[in-house]
Amino acid sequence: MKPAQSQFTKEIRHFSLVTSANLIIGAVASAAGILYIIAAVLGLTAGHVSPELRVIAGAIAMVCFGLGVSVFHITLGISRGQKAIRDQLERESPAVSDERLTCLIVQMAAYYRDIRKTLGTIILIGPLCGLCVFVLGIVTGLEAFSLTTSGFSVTLDSRVMLLAQAITLAIVVSSLLSSHYVTRFATAWNHRIAEIEASECALKMTLGLDDQ
């Protein structure tokens, strides 16, 4: 396998892992948000907690739902185009001709130019989404505690609550990592797009356009 093909295949596979993680983060965030809203409407969240905290939690849940849906929807759009390129590459691997490999690289470059701005959005809202899930987890956790002058009580099994907190922590860490890797992907492709622009001079000369 040619070095360019091996590197291109590896990058495409790794980027699909990142988009899959983002899809999961978006799905979990929107599910957490909508579940909290439904629970609040049904009155299941009414405990010993103050109404102000419930209002704040409700607002965070709505933001969490909105951001989760956005992350899911945007990532789905990104992954569809990238999946089409990955499928073609995997179908033809390992015996990909030079011409086909160049064709797929051109497709990827064209596709990257299309999604460049969207990637910027996902880099920004991905961690925000994870943070919202985390804050919602903390607020929901606070609702399980009741602090009085005589002490405090826990209305939920503390092990269940710890598990829920661990999941929200995992979501926030995954969203930060995902954002980091999307940034690295964007950096690599921005560099390549700049190189393509720089190499246009050589192509221009070959086509005999340097005199114009």
Place this chain on the structure above:
Amino acid sequence: MSGRRTVYEIYWEILVYCKSPRSFTAIINRCDLNSKTGQEYLRFLVARGYLAPIESGDRAMYQSAPRAAEYIALFSSLYQKLFDTGPEFRL
């Protein structure tokens, strides 16, 4: 192929596709061009001697000229070199 492509990418795509004779309609469909821009690209490549018009019955066909090989080879090498240098993406 669709998406935002540079003119050089479109030239390359046309020249590679026309290694065997192709009709104008087939070229614009394959390269996702409208007929006006398609005409412009073909006119340019024909004028520079990279594409040769062939008369095939009542239809005009186009085929890449031997001169196109130089451009195709340079283009392929430049695009594959993108993965040799610069920051690479990996987890």
